[in-house]
Amino acid sequence: MMQQELNDFLQSIERRAYCIAYSATRNRDEALDIVQESMFKLVEKYSRQTIDEWGPLFTRILQSKIRDWYRRNKVRAGIFSWLGWRNKSDDIEKGDNELEQYPTHNSQIPSQQLETAEMRQGIELAISELPLRQQQVFVLRNIEQFNVAETAHTLGISEGSVKTHNARALQKLQTKLQRFR
């Protein structure tokens, strides 16, 4: 019985979880690893909680795993940089990066479809380039539509910090996306 409920729950959140992880990592394998670790942790630690609690718990675990990934990546990048090597993860899967599949905004093709695709890629990239905390707050507040208190609780920060990070994230995104105005 619980297995069925768990399966249904995981199925309902897996796509969103992947997209959030992907927006942070810009790498499919890394994003899938994060989703896997998050699901396993939920099952191992919290599967006995009530179903209503799974959602907030999973969101918190997912954000925590993204933070862990970010830290690991930062350390790795630092070491590679110090050794004078190029960090493999800096490549961000060129083939997988859809941004390169679309023309830039300077393209002369006046297609609404292309403009939309370009905007989509622009927003995705702009979100992924935000500092981690701003990115997390932006995703929770604007994509997951958590309120300030829920976001603060999920990330373990104050409500004031949530407001500040969200305002800064929106400001940066607006600046980066000015070309779509």
Added chain:
Amino acid sequence: MIMRDENDVGKKSREIFQRKEDSLDQETLKRLESIRHQAVSLADKKQYSWIANLHLERMGEILFNPQGSVRTGSMLTAITAMLLLVIIIVNYQFTSMLPVDDLMILTSGEDLELIEDLDFYDWLLEVDNNG
């Protein structure tokens, strides 16, 4: 769509995420499904161990706290305390089984010669009675 203010950024981002979710490629979807199945099978294993723990916990509840639940940790503490109590009781009973007279002799500060004399008088009285 043209983004005019911050609300537009948030709204547009939401739309993009939703569209991305709906248009994930087959390989990614298969891998997500596989991850989900692994997680659910992990839950199966967890449930078996959980059932075993539940029995232990229930036993603890019945023994030590019929009103409420007893967590495994506190149950172990209670079992340890109970074992100690049993050891103390058994030890006490074993000690109490020693002959009282001998114990009194060993613990009293009386002169042993006097006690030996008392034994002699006891023996003498017994001989007289028999004689």
